[in-house]
Amino acid sequence: MGAAKAAAARRRGVLDLEAQFAFFRSQHRHPVNAAAHALLTWPILFTNLLILHFLPLPLPLPVDPALALALAYAAAYLAVDRRAGALAGLLFLAAWAASRALAERLGFAASWRVVLATQLFCWTWQFLGHGLFERKGPTLNELPEVFLMEPFLIFLQILNKLFGYEPYPGFCKNVDKKMEADLKESRELEQRKIT
Structure with missing residues (x-):
């Protein structure tokens, strides 16, 4: 099953916004799990930035690591959608x-204590959201992809629900089709696992 999920991730492409959004939505269908991710993903990133301000570096860099991370995320999000990516x-x-x-x-x-408490709380609830409400664990083999894209996908989902935002006309219809395909593939994998 791990190989099949890894193959699906490769097919999606990290910056394939439709496929990423469809996969994200298919993995966060239960309202409690979706809410846990919507509320707790950005605090994880914020505390990552917070602790990076204290990272000891062997060589002086022209930019601090926290700013480098923030700029990398901003660049990735601009690459997938200029308007929502800019925001x-x-x-x-x-x-x-x-x-x-x-x-x-x-x-x-004190920063380290804030980071530790926040990370433990947020990660615990995200894992519980998947285990208790989705009845399946998070996709750990795709962590780099999740770390990069999930904050943007949450932001995009909020923009869509509150303001009807779509990166382009037909985006949501395409995502719905891909999400159904992801769910069908997931059900087939589960069925093969049972038999």
Whole structure:
């Protein structure tokens, strides 16, 4: 089953927005799990930025690691959708600025406690959301893809639900078709596993 999921991930392509959004929606169908991810993914990223401000570097870099991460996310999101990507990129830059200010205010020891508590709480609820409500574990073999795209997919879903935003006309219909295909493939894999 792991090989099949890895093959499906390769077919999707990290920056294939339709396929990524369809897969994300197919993995987060239960409202409690979807809410847990919507509420807890961005705090994970924020605390990642927070702790990066204290990362000891062997060589001086022209940009701090937290800013480099924020810029990398912003660039990836701009690559998949200019309008929503620009807004998400601005959110990342705001998160970088806020995490920098918080790091300066708290110092390393207090920041580390905030990061640890937040990460433990958020990750626990995300795993529980998958296990208890979706009845299947998260796709751990796709973690790099998840770390990169999930915050944007959550943001895109919020824009779609609140404002009817679509990157282009027909996007949601295409996503629905791909989501049904993902669900069908998942059901077939589960059936093969049972027999």
